[in-house]
Amino acid sequence: MTYLAKPKIHHPSLARNALGFTRRDYEGAISTLCAGCGHDSISAAIIQAFYELDVPPHRVAKLSGIGCSSKTPTYFLGNSHGFNSVHGRMPSVLTGAALANRDLIYLGVSGDGDSASIGLGQFAHVMRRGVNMVYIVENNGVYGLTKGQFSATADKGSKSKRGAVNSDEPIDLVTLAITLGATFVARSFSGDKEQLVPLIKAAVAHRGAAFIDVLSPCVAFNNHPGSTKSYDYVREHNESVNFLDFISPREEITTEYAPGEARTVVLHDGGTVRLHKVGRHYDPSDRAAALGYLETHRAAGEIVTGLIYLHADSADMHDALDTIETPLNALGDTDLVPGSAALVRLNASLR
């Protein structure tokens, strides 16, 4: 539970969806993240999306690694099974789960450290395999849970709260996912529900590996150069005791902007990110074009958001493996055990 004021998830009404579930049925435990953490906004978007999709909550399996982001599955879909696995290895656990029962919806939640640093290998290979899932990275460029070190998505040259400067090339998970064969690749911003909720819904509907990179500012440690030149008790205080002694509760950062537009979002500490939303006429089906589009905007200092690449009628892992329609975890003795007669023949062939 959390003990500082934070934006509650609102319930304008107790409206019910086609299955008769209210939005509450898609909620989880109360968040223990920092007030104003972008991850909470993403949890809200996930709740909204699944509510609108009319999915029975218990037919979803939530899997995550380790991190503040990976904690969030506790805060949504309380009636789904969840698995907080080990750091950076959620993709393999999700793959196994997906093999065991092809009938559930698999939602993988991870962080940039969890997926781009320790987990890069598994991230890459799960995309290649076309596992039927929605894979969300709550991307804040830092390791939140371990107190603000750089992750592999941190911009080159950015400065950490401790003053360290990042010298490594940042990893763009969207570019990576496309080159690795993911068939649904999107990016959004935690505070942009208008864009994020529909993307999550589309990702769930997609058959195959769907990846969404969600920029999600970290209240406590976000690593953009602090620009508040004004005198600030708290900053000065934290600097002098040189650890994060006091964390100011914040409001979540929200933004709304139209397709085709670019928008500069100011973060809690005054840093900014410039987002560019793909336009209505953008064609996500051309892989080469998508990569070029990303590269040009990157060069222009813009981060592209929206559905960036889509390979619509793609085959998933089960198609490739040609597994039976019945979930493997539902097969019984007779389906599985060949019995003694077969064994007699086998023995004979070994003499």
Next chain:
Amino acid sequence: MTYLAKPKIHHPSLARNALGFTRRDYEGAISTLCAGCGHDSISAAIIQAFYELDVPPHRVAKLSGIGCSSKTPTYFLGNSHGFNSVHGRMPSVLTGAALANRDLIYLGVSGDGDSASIGLGQFAHVMRRGVNMVYIVENNGVYGLTKGQFSATADKGSKSKRGAVNSDEPIDLVTLAITLGATFVARSFSGDKEQLVPLIKAAVAHRGAAFIDVLSPCVAFNNHPGSTKSYDYVREHNESVNFLDFISPREEITTEYAPGEARTVVLHDGGTVRLHKVGRHYDPSDRAAALGYLETHRAAGEIVTGLIYLHADSADMHDALDTIETPLNALGDTDLVPGSAALVRLNASLR
């Protein structure tokens, strides 16, 4: 040692290079790879390159993972220290070695399984870090040493000797290396010394992370669809005993073709690869263009070879870390140990 006829590395003369070394001084133990293995051709190219570069052999450190390819450092530069580390983790070991002594030349040799399967994470992060090295992947699309399973670079749909079909998206290490920030990225073919030797020399001269993907046919298990429809004792025999009982000794596959040209190379089992050599006027300095070039040729079923991307005056890991010029492993007590006086001050600050 090897006991079947195989192409010997020739010594047209015992000519000496500027340092007075003969080519023999750059050789290693006799190869134990299969006769005709592409990896042996690459070893020969490495020997040639270092001979021509006039590098004192002992100033090179050879590091590798595990695999047939990773065995090859035993077969060249016999006067250099070598480290056959663990599978897929050579990049981290090389990084550590490079930190300890910035004055040696670091040559990392790996395979496609070693770098693209188990080692993908370390491959990616070593490129991001700009470690000053030459990183060669001897790419045959299979796990040679464990008898022919697919690696992550195997083409989708390709068939293994055991008849298994690969359904995963292949990883193009060249595209990956460019997007991850490698500053020298090239590709060649094991049998194309004209192209490979100069590329290795340029890579050694380059400051920063230099990567060369070398296609290197596997005699025993290469995974291209066998096209020899003619009756073949050996194939039939191996099929019936269903393991690789007999491996036909082969000649190394060589090819020569001009810049700007495309060439189809026929492999030992009749399979083919189509190579496209970048032209004289190709500009490797434009990252976006390079990625596009690779993507278009990929779509056309062509594999681009040559120096594909180059960021000439790049900073390497030591520049980023701002380490002292003296190799760290050469610093002595006085450079390292602050002594008791400093300790007294420190104690005082802790009361």
Next chain:
Amino acid sequence: MRTDVHSDVRVNDFVVKFANVNGSGSASANGLFARAILRMGVPVAARNIFPSNIQGLPTWYEVRVTGDGWRGRRGGVDLMVAMNPQTWDKDVAELEPGGWLFYDSTKPLQPSRFRDDVTVLGMPLTAICNATYTDARQRQLFKNIIYLGALSALLDIAPEEIERLFGEQYKGKEALIDANRKALAMGREHAQQAFACPLPIRVARSDRVGERIFVDGNSAAALGAVYGGATVAAWYPLTPSSSLAESFGSYCRKLRTDPATGKKRYAIIQAEDELASIGIVVGAAWNGARAFTATSGPGVSLMQEFLGLAYFAEIPAVLFNVQRGSPSTGMPTRTQQADLVSCAYASHGDTKHVLIFPEDPTETFAFGAQAFDLADRLQTPVFVMMDLDIGMQDWLTEPFEWDDAKRLDRGKVMTEAELEAGRDFGRYLDVDGDGIPYRTYPGTHPSKGSYFTRGTSKDRYARYTEEGPAYVDNMQRLLRKFETAKSLVPAPVITRASKPTRSGVIWFGSTGAAMSESLAALELDGIHLDRMRLRGFPFVDAVADFITAHDHVFVVEQNRDAQMKSLMVNECGIDPSRLISILHYDGTPITARFITREIAEKARVFNVTPLRRTGAA
């Protein structure tokens, strides 16, 4: 060189060793040699000694022809088939005095390269091949069949058995059958002319093979997994475990393809590494499928973190560990039993795991199936501890058996009906006092029975807590569960010596092959030992009882650090001074000769055989 006549004929009791070059086609020819003798009803113990290489390095195949049906290596060689010039001296030296040396005499060799005390059988194989075949590869390939022919004449092996094997092996490929027949005949004729056939060491038809089958442990394990109901396999190639996963694939294609749809009732993923393999297994098992991975030491090392998670999250995962020489970059093609500690206590923190130790392919099949019941029942990882000797060698072993009355035991899984009926569900609640809680499969019930899976920091109802008492409560339940495991794992096999004795011997796994022969020898030597073959960890009380019932107990292991002894001392709290280690760890399978010598020596020191020694006084 001498070629005098041997008087003493030895029927069905000798050792033939083939020295070849890797990838030269000898493997299949040598296999035919062993199987032909089996077809004559004569038991063999055959072992392949191969390098970490694909083509060109030395490789050996050792066939012990043993009417008595001993399964271990005897040590020493009676007939050396020396086909590899590079290892000639070493191979010649290995021959027993009075033995026979068969070689390719095409190129003449210095007399100094031979031995006076062995009979040399030279045959110009290369010359014959060059005269007969034009294609270089055929010359190489059929050379093997020609020496096979020669050996059949020299050792009196029925050619019709070999020809029948040709027929089976090359079924439908008449050209190949023919060519092989011809080569075989060529070899026989040449030998019959050149040598006094048969040699005193020879094969005579017998009925000692019976129902037994000739199979490797990796295939047996794979088949066990099929019968154990495994549906998900995730693996990463690693010698000597690769062929286990690969044969699971081929057995599944045969036995698990849905006849109606042609679709698969199984899924096999060749993962990108071992971390992913075990992760996939954990995810699949968490989600209610029976899942396994096959690996070896280096893989187990990479899986440590996940194994800790599986222990605490209580996930039924099955691991086949085909142990090999350590470490990662060493001795991958050699056998060892050196991963006991790294498996029993896998992962950081306080963890203990269930291990089972099959002794041969037959038991590997049975345990391979049983492992999945154990894992589901105990909701924890289960290791099937094999080794290269069991896994990759063909063993003459009892046929596989299956009781059709048996049902898969899926353990404590709470159903939708039970939840609907309002049955109390606490994921970590010890309802039955056996330390084993109930679990639910994801997606079972709309509003009941879902839970969040974590390592620790949880209470009995899987709610998050960092409270100390909740942690201790859970850790103690896990110990109770481990107690329960003792009675579920295969019990040790205890047999008494023919005479009452105050000494005993303990062994496990592939060591059994040499053990029985050694024990027989020791009895002749007057050393009587009660026997206990360990088959499961944790240990039932019978293990401690056996040890405390004897003054001295020998523990035979194939590792340097006496790892099984450590497990027994730790878990049974017994005085280590009672346990005398017999350790073999050079990477070759332990031999009866070695065990007998070591025990006999130490027995004297530890004064194990008072009766005999007083008798001698």
Next chain:
Amino acid sequence: MRTDVHSDVRVNDFVVKFANVNGSGSASANGLFARAILRMGVPVAARNIFPSNIQGLPTWYEVRVTGDGWRGRRGGVDLMVAMNPQTWDKDVAELEPGGWLFYDSTKPLQPSRFRDDVTVLGMPLTAICNATYTDARQRQLFKNIIYLGALSALLDIAPEEIERLFGEQYKGKEALIDANRKALAMGREHAQQAFACPLPIRVARSDRVGERIFVDGNSAAALGAVYGGATVAAWYPLTPSSSLAESFGSYCRKLRTDPATGKKRYAIIQAEDELASIGIVVGAAWNGARAFTATSGPGVSLMQEFLGLAYFAEIPAVLFNVQRGSPSTGMPTRTQQADLVSCAYASHGDTKHVLIFPEDPTETFAFGAQAFDLADRLQTPVFVMMDLDIGMQDWLTEPFEWDDAKRLDRGKVMTEAELEAGRDFGRYLDVDGDGIPYRTYPGTHPSKGSYFTRGTSKDRYARYTEEGPAYVDNMQRLLRKFETAKSLVPAPVITRASKPTRSGVIWFGSTGAAMSESLAALELDGIHLDRMRLRGFPFVDAVADFITAHDHVFVVEQNRDAQMKSLMVNECGIDPSRLISILHYDGTPITARFITREIAEKARVFNVTPLRRTGAA
């Protein structure tokens, strides 16, 4: 609620506990509280109990004011500063009868929420802040300083000491110093008016602190690495080890920046994970730099394969393992000593590793430096086994010392000159009989001394071989080397009881903090125990001798599975029945009370105190 007057004054001997909310600024205020008391010459033992969370969850800070200078937790609380409504009931319940409860009385609370047997000290903190400050964050931040002021009055803590600390902490930030001064005064005045100050529990200036410093073990280890000559650090963030690597960075910036060029005499890499961290360390150490990583259990699990390679390839690598609650996803912010087995026998196969066990930050500094000499001398990984209690808590501990005469011992490294002079170099040649071979750094000599590094499959000259005898030869040398290690690791500290006794007690690491206090209590209780504090693994013979010299020896450990006992039984071959385990593993640091109770109980059972009991008869 009662507010009666306490007669018995207790000076410099009580426990104050702060219950706060994570990220609310209390941490620094509470730190000032502890340090102000230290500045008065009065020892404290302070501990932070924090959740795996960044902001919002409960966190506690416990300060034991102890004139006697005990370093462990006492157990029980005399004054609770209850600032967290969410944990109110638990906090109130923890108070000793007759204790004091300080809280924010702005919002009135039900009488039922209090206890009759404690004195309640209510102060309207929120009201005061709201009246004084407008900015919400200032209100929160200074509330902490206000209660600090109140406590200074209640406990008679010299305000000038606190103000001096303000001055040091906010050096150059006058505005902050001022604001904090005001808040402090406000708290003092309010308390002086509202309560009878000081309370019977109070602080009086003393001289018991002396030269000692107040520092955490992670900083000490980092400083040790600087003095030990470490130049390469590779790490991956992992609580509770992160601050070790981070302070290495800050110490290096101060102490290792080249004055001339401003360039760095060190390199620190935050790697992508623990496999890369250890890989970097292995590569750097192989290439002649002193390298280390700092990690915790989950990291050690991921490093297993590399640790096996380092053992066999004989690479000097240093690992600081700041042990925490297991497993990966559990209890990261709790302390344990539960990685002994996973470190001592890290990796598959036959492996044994060197461990050293510091008991406090002072020893952590010394061992942290020594670890690098040990690693270079032995050419093998060395683990400095810390835990969260040592690593992340501030300890009052002896000042760091360094002997300037001391030189770094780089071990057996053959130089270019020696090679040039034709000295025989075999990488795995046991030239001195101590099992330690010579090594060369890459790039040393144009034609001599280069070698190819592999796990095994090598002979004494590092040539590739898969021969059994070469393998055994190397494995036995590694055992000789481990023998040599016994005399090089820090020796156990053995002290006799004040009276002759047939019983003993063994402990190691952070347990020492509670041990001395417990032993004093036990002596009063007539239970006399000889003491052995273990400091290194492998064990010198003195360890076995100590155990065999006693009938019963208690082994106090902070893990469930008695892992140190296992190591002693395995390596010393002693009868486990002599060893009586005292196990504490709920994640909190072990207390003197716990040890005393457990030992006293078991002592009776095991009849440890015959004298006393006869006396009682």
